[in-house]
Amino acid sequence: MRNLTSIAITLLSLWLWPAAGAAQEIHAPYQAVDGAFFSRPDPNAAVWQSIPETTVNLLPQNITQPSLFQTSVAQLKVKTLHNKKWLAVRLEWQDKTKDQAVSLDHASDACAIQFPVKEAEKTSPFMGNKGFPVAILHWKAIWQKDIEDHYQQVKDLYPNTYNETYRFGIQAAIDAKNPLSQPKRQTPVERLMAEGFGTLTTQAEQNASGWGIHTDGKWQVVLARPLQDKGKTSIAFALWEGGDKNAGAKKNYAPWVSLILEEK
Template identity: 30%
Template sequence: MKVVKLRLANRTLLDPAAAQWKKVAAEQVVLGATPLHKQPSGHVRAAWAGKAIGSVRSVKVQAAHNGDNIAIRLEWLDDSKDLDHGDGTVFPDAAGVLFPLKGEAELESMGSPEAPVNAWFWRANLPEGEAQELIAKGVGTLEPAPKRQTEARSRWYRGRWQVVFSRPLSVRGDAVRFSARKAAKVAFAVWEGSSQERGGLKSFSKVWQELSIQ
């Protein structure tokens, strides 16, 4: 997966509706359900025993940068636009991009104490523009990253969610580093709110993809 260079203002790069995104090559990434038997609670396993996890089967991914910021655009089919908790039995739709902080972190477990992961997280009920930046060291350990440097913008258009995450290319602290010399590892996840997907109940790309800066 290539991160192509575009001559765009940061604002435009972050705009999921920007026409320039049409020119950026897209990759359709297959997603799969998180395995039920690995959910960390007997109650979650019991409640979900008869239900399907992983409603969203694939996500279209594009990536670009303008020299200052890197942006990753996700697009997936979703008939139900879940902006909030609705009648109390649904969850807002959400999406995430995951990076190992160093080396080969375990993807399915969201890293480990030795090999943490860095997540960019968008949820439909976060204030527009806001993304959460998180660090995880295994299942159930997500914590806010010390410094939030990632933004996200979204729109639901004709049965599809379009979400763009953007972050400065060079940052300090506990955050994934991008370099033209070495491809970064990346993974994707989508939560379908109308199916009550949240937390560990999601669709995710089961292997790390490579992200190379052009």
Template identity: 20%
Template sequence: EEPSVEEVVTARLLTDTPLPQTIEDVVWEETERFYVPLSGQILIQPRWFNPRVDAVWVQAVHDGQELALLVSWGDPSESPDTLWTEFGGQVVATMGSEDQGAATVSGTADQLVVQFPQELSEGQERPFFLQGDTRRPAYTWTWQSNVAGAFESIARGIGTAARQPDAEQHVRATAQHADGQWKVLFVRPLDTGGAEDLALTAGQAVPMAFQAWDGDNGETGSQGAISTWYFLVLGQPTPVAVYVAPPVALALTLLFGLLVVRQAQVGSGMWQEPDAAARAKRSAQKRKLAGMGVGVIWLGMAFGAYQNSRAGWETGYADLGFWWAIIGGLLAIAGLGALIGTWIHTRTSK
């Protein structure tokens, strides 16, 4: 069964732990993994219908200064691998005509590209997912198995990536191949100060895509595996309001409920004065409207709490989402109770 796919990759904020600089760091054992499926590049010639890499796993953390992005995927060989040369040639020879016949023989390097827009648009308009276009360029990190580290480029379409000058290179990368799997760790400052680099801001959704090549499978150039756009969101410090708002809201709800109950008791005769019976008849309609109004207000507050809860979960504030869900549930119960109680009181008082 294929793992579930989520559109948002959350980079956890580290507040009391150093940013991991190695693939073996224990931080990765505690960091959520996000599954990103890949498919063959079949839009631009020469196309590729037989990619070796069908998915990558992504983990991300940041410390407010730098981002660490760990990408893992299955690959049986560390290309170029001479032991796979004969097999790779057979793979290329069996490719059908739909693969354009342009695949190279095995022996090229494995490769991974992490892609972002060069600039973010207000409406989340994104570049073409195959490394951008002339109107909206892509900003890429490229790792290759036969070259140490990684490098930054600006691309205006697949195959057009222009490497930035050495003085403008800010991304660092380390790689490890073990047990039939590649792991590549990218580390880069959130804001490099470079004019052509994308600045990463906590809480902002940044489009992100991936491309991977297995050299021993005859993959190079436009013939590899690609993903669509996903989003990277850097976690933010938990606001104090997350801890203050829930108990305050619960206290106000309790106080409001006690006032409503007391008013209902006065209207029902528990604290009636001598002429209360006459006044009760005149104010029955007012009490009915008040009770229903309270119920509607509480249900409206429950809806608002639900919206806050959903926003909390979606932006990585699990504690915020949890507490607002609790408040929303209590408000919904109170609102329904007020409406039902008003209806019952109205029926029994006739």
């Protein structure tokens, strides 16, 4: 029965995405903001006030496993702007809990935006497909805390932890330069590419930026990257609610929405 429901939801979402894409458009107006704005884009900057807001509905990811069957966050408010060199996307969603820790019991709040590298019509919104990759910007609350505060350690979550063997310790993932294990993180936003499920790959050039603010039970996060498109492209969204232990494929998403880059 659960499998049937899952198939039904899958079919429904597949049917929905071209329709939603056709129906919905997000406009990114040109704004004469200088480059400094994009290095740590402020979600509360005055420039956002004049930008139109689009509400995007989110679906629970259950096309692949592990799956989610109920959304943790149902809606996302989107604003975008560009200055011909950089594109910034501002996301706002309801989230009562500010989750900035990762452990066996904790998952971090996070969001991501995705762009097709080639034709959007041929590119699967679900992490792309063979020959039609997607470019992803991924922001995590814990990564921002790593920068704001310091690289999060065991004692930050469990202050009474005691250990006297650290001097012998090795940390394989740090030595292996895993993109998750960066004691000196420069940006809370990671640039990635994917060509289908399970292919998510970090990029050598990490020039994306972003910043988030959690206030009044909601996150406001801006993600920014150098502008690569002209005219019309598409954008897709993903949200992870750490409080619900969302991680990896257990996420809330919205498939392709048209993104219009306005000249003026």
